[in-house]
Amino acid sequence: xxxxxxxxxxxxxIGQIVDTNSAFIGKELNKIGVSVYQIxxxxxxxxxxxxxxxxxKSRAQIIIVTGGLGPTxxxxxxxxxxxxxxxxxxENKSVLNHVEAIFAKYIDTPISDINRQQxxxxxxxxxxxxxxxxxxGMWFNxxxxxxxxxxxVPFEMKYLIQNEVIPKIAREFERPYILHKTIVTYGLGESAxxxxxxxxxxxxxxxxxxxxxxxxxxxxxxLSAKGPDKNLIAEAIVVEIEKLTQLIGDLIYGTExxxxxxxxxxxxxxxxxMTLATAESFTGGRIAKxxxxxxxxxxxxxxxxxxxxxxTKIDVLNVDPxxxxxxxxxxxxxxxxxxESVKKLMKSDYAIATTGNAGPxxxxxxxxxxxxxIAVAGPERTIIEKFMMGSQRERIVEKSVNKAFELLQKEIxxx
Numbered sequence: 001x002x003x004x005x006x007x008x009x010x011x012x013x014i015g016q017i018v019d020t021n022s023a024f025i026g027k028e029l030n031k032i033g034v035s036v037y038q039i040x041x042x043x044x045x046x047x048x049x050x051x052x053x054x055x056x057k058s059r060a061q062i063i064i065v066t067g068g069l070g071p072t073x074x075x076x077x078x079x080x081x082x083x084x085x086x087x088x089x090x091e092n093k094s095v096l097n098h099v100e101a102i103f104a105k106y107i108d109t110p111i112s113d114i115n116r117q118q119x120x121x122x123x124x125x126x127x128x129x130x131x132x133x134x135x136x137g138m139w140f141n142x143x144x145x146x147x148x149x150x151x152x153v154p155f156e157m158k159y160l161i162q163n164e165v166i167p168k169i170a171r172e173f174e175r176p177y178i179l180h181k182t183i184v185t186y187g188l189g190e191s192a193x194x195x196x197x198x199x200x201x202x203x204x205x206x207x208x209x210x211x212x213x214x215x216x217x218x219x220x221x222x223l224s225a226k227g228p229d230k231n232l233i234a235e236a237i238v239v240e241i242e243k244l245t246q247l248i249g250d251l252i253y254g255t256e257x258x259x260x261x262x263x264x265x266x267x268x269x270x271x272x273x274m275t276l277a278t279a280e281s282f283t284g285g286r287i288a289k290x291x292x293x294x295x296x297x298x299x300x301x302x303x304x305x306x307x308x309x310x311x312t313k314i315d316v317l318n319v320d321p322x323x324x325x326x327x328x329x330x331x332x333x334x335x336x337x338x339x340e341s342v343k344k345l346m347k348s349d350y351a352i353a354t355t356g357n358a359g360p361x362x363x364x365x366x367x368x369x370x371x372x373x374i375a376v377a378g379p380e381r382t383i384i385e386k387f388m389m390g391s392q393r394e395r396i397v398e399k400s401v402n403k404a405f406e407l408l409q410k411e412i413x414x415x
Contacts, residue, residue: 001175002037003029004060006052008067008077009152012041021066021157028161033175033226034062044068049080057145062169067152069135071114077149078138082122085140089120092127092136099134125149128164132156137164146172177230181237182213182256183221185248186406190214193221197247205236216399217406220256253409261405262290268412269300269350274379276408277346278304279317279338279353281329282372286401287352302346307338310364313355317341330357330365332373332384339375340382350412351377352404356389358396372400376407380415383407 005022012019019041026036037059042048049068056063068077082088096119103111118134121127128137128148133156140147148165150157169175185193190212194201201210207227213220223240225233245252254264269276278287288304291297305316310329313319319337327333339353356372357365370391375384387403389396 001034001062001173002060003034003062003064004037004056005039006049006056006063006065007039007041007152008044008049008065009041010044012067013043021152021154024154024158025064025066025161028166029062029064029169030178030180032166032170033178034169034173035178035226044074044076046076046080046083049077050084053084053147057143061144061173062146062148064148064150064165066150066157069149069151071117071134078120078122081125081138081140081147081149085122085124085142087122087124090123091119092121093119094129095119095121095127095136098129098136102134128160128168130156130160131163132159139165139168176226176228177233179225179230179233179237181223181241183223183241183244184253184256184261185219185221185251186217186253187251188219188248190219193219193248193251197221197244200240200243200247204240207233208236208240216395216402218261218402253406260290261402261409263294265405265409265412266291266294266297266300268409270296272412274349274412275300275302275346277302277342277348277351279342279351280304280306281308281313281338281353281355282358283354283356283397283400283404284308286397287354287404290401290405302348305342305345313338317345328365328367329363330355330367330371330373332375332386335373335375335384336382339377339384343377349379350408351375352408353377354400354404356396356400358393359391360393370396372396372403374400374404374407376404376411378411378415383411 005025007019007022011017022039029036040052042052068075099115099118100111121138125138125140128139130136133151133153135151137160138149150160208223208225211222213222223237225237227233280287285306291301307313307317314321317338318341319334323333323337335353335355339351343351353375357367357369359369370389372387372389373384389399
């Protein structure tokens with residue numbers, strides 16, 4: 001079964017916002033065996049919307065449209081759907097009551113006729129209740145094709161997808177099973193990795209596909225299986241992963257089921273009832289941000305010191321100035337002093353420290369741009385590693401953040 005996603009909004013096309021809706025919808029559809037064939041972003045334009053709907057019908061059985069459902073004149077999606085289906089808008093009492101209740105409970109300004117127009121929906125639509133907003137979702141079924149119109153506001157769209165659209169698709173359609181399993185590898189580039197597993201890849205069952213997903217120092221291998229028998233594809237995935245492990249077990253650092261490396265590290269720390277602190281220089285708090293973005297991080301994350309300036313390393317982390325003078329601020333010795341200091345300061349079981357040169361100038365150190373020292377201190381030892389992360393500032397920082405979590409994971413798993 002194929003679906004197509006259409007996002008409506010000039011703000012997407014001019015780069016004012018990033019289309020995160022399509023990624024979310026695609027993941028949710030895939031979970032229930034619906035494959036996304038195409039994603040299209042279009043203008044808030046009547047002709048453009050009509051053409052997109054007609055084109056999508058030739059490719060997909062389910063068409064999901066987001067955006068253009070607000071109460072103002074530039075939101076034309078409902079009117080365009082009426083034209084497409086030769087329909088008319090009618091007032092839906094249930095939606096009107098919901099809109100009035102929202103205004104009465106949450107909004108200080110009086111409800112206007114423009115706001116009440118949110119209750120006007122095409123007569124052929126099945127209304128999907130939007131508990132998080134005033135614009136209802138709409139479900140159309142015509143000529144064996146389903147059209148779904150959803151608001152573009154992400155938290156409203158997500159509610160409707162999870163609570164209305166996905167359950168309704170699951171009830172009304174027979175779908176194949178789709179199973180993904182992602183193996184995370186470090187230490188070998190994409191092409192070298194492909195050479196090493198070529199024979200295995202060539203002999204995969206026809207219903208299993210392999211994708212290489214390289215990203216900043218790691219390569220994820222995603223196995224995707226599709227078929228009518230859930231048990232068969234699940235067993236086949238297990239068998240193939242066992243074969244793969246025999247070939248590249250030295251490179252595999254775990255599996256990933258929509259989990260990031262920092263989530264895996266967080267789970268390990270939680271399971272072991274251990275804590276973490278960070279001291280960051282050139283990464284500027286990115287490691288701490290990644291940690292604190294995860295629910296439950298307060299149970300294991302003690303805090304961070306962003307010692308961006310050399311003076312902060314001395315004044316806050318108590319790094320001996322003589323170490324800096326002798327070895328440079330970007331050095332293994334300074335990384336070691338930083339990590340051991342923050343571990344003591346925060347009374348944590350583990351600590352990470354970074355010092356490096358991300359450019360564009362060398363700053364307080366003569367180290368080449370791209371030089372990074374990452375230190376991890378644990379209950380029994382401190383390790384420090386040096387890396388050359390290239391010449392692009394943003395990639396240097398991102399690769400270093402990923403490498404820090406990789407080193408931390410390895411240290412946790414050793415004890």
